Amino acid sequence: MDRVPFNVLVIGATGSIGRLVVQEAFRQGHTVRALTRNPSRATRFPAGVEVVGGDVTRPETLAPAFEGIDAVVLTVNADGHGKEASEAVYYGGIRSVLSAIGGRDVRVALMTTIGITERLGSYNQTNQGHDW
Ligand SMILES: NC(=O)c1ccc[n+]([C@@H]2O[C@H](COP(=O)([O-])OP(=O)(O)OC[C@H]3O[C@@H](n4cnc5c(N)ncnc54)[C@H](OP(=O)(O)O)[C@@H]3O)[C@@H](O)[C@H]2O)c1
Numbered sequence: 001m002d003r004v005p006f007n008v009l010v011i012g013a014t015g016s017i018g019r020l021v022v023q024e025a026f027r028q029g030h031t032v033r034a035l036t037r038n039p040s041r042a043t044r045f046p047a048g049v050e051v052v053g054g055d056v057t058r059p060e061t062l063a064p065a066f067e068g069i070d071a072v073v074l075t076v077n078a079d080g081h082g083k084e085a086s087e088a089v090y091y092g093g094i095r096s097v098l099s100a101i102g103g104r105d106v107r108v109a110l111m112t113t114i115g116i117t118e119r120l121g122s123y124n125q126t127n128q129g130h131d132w
Pocket of ligand 1: 011012013014016017018035036037038054055056057070075076078079085089093111112113114
C-alpha cells in the first residue's frame with residue numbers, strides 16, 4: 001500500500017494525546033480530519049484541519065467522518081466516567097469504528113491505556129477500563 005499522504009481521521013483529537021497526533025500528522029503533510037462530539041468547541045487546530053462531529057458510542061453519527069479516509073488514529077478516553085462508559089467507548093466504540101470502515105482498506109492505530117495488563121489493579125476495579 002503506497003498512498004502517502006494519507007487522509008487521516010483522528011478520533012480523540014481534542015484530547016491531550018490526540019491534539020499532538022493532529023499537529024504531527026498535519027506537520028507531516030497528511031490530510032487531517034479531527035473528530036469530536038462538540039465541533040463548535042474544537043477551535044485550536046491548525047488551519048487546514050477539518051473538524052467533524054461524531055460520537056463512537058453512536059454509530060449512526062460516524063459515516064461523514066469516515067468518507068474518503070484511509071487511516072484512523074484512535075486516542076479516545078473514557079477515564080473518569082465509570083464502568084458503563086468504559087464498555088460503551090472501549091468496546092462499543094471500537095465496534096462502531098470497525099463497522100464504519102466496513103470492508104475498506106483502512107489502516108488503524110489504537111492507543112491503549114497505560115497498565116493495560118494490570119486487571120487486578122485499583123484503576124481497573126473502579127472502571128473496568130482495562131477489561132474492555
Ligand atoms: N495522557 C496520557 O499521558 C496517557 C498516557 C498513556 C495512555 N493514555 C491513553 O491515551 C488515550 C487518550 O488519552 P488522553 O489523555 O488524550 O484523553 P483525554 O485528554 O481525556 O481526551 C479524551 C478524548 O476522547 C474523546 N472522546 C471521549 N468519548 C468519546 C466518544 N464517545 N466519541 C468520540 N470521542 C470521544 C474526547 O473527544 P471530545 O470530548 O472532543 O468529543 C477527547 O478528544 C486514553 O486511552 C488514555 O488512557 C494517555
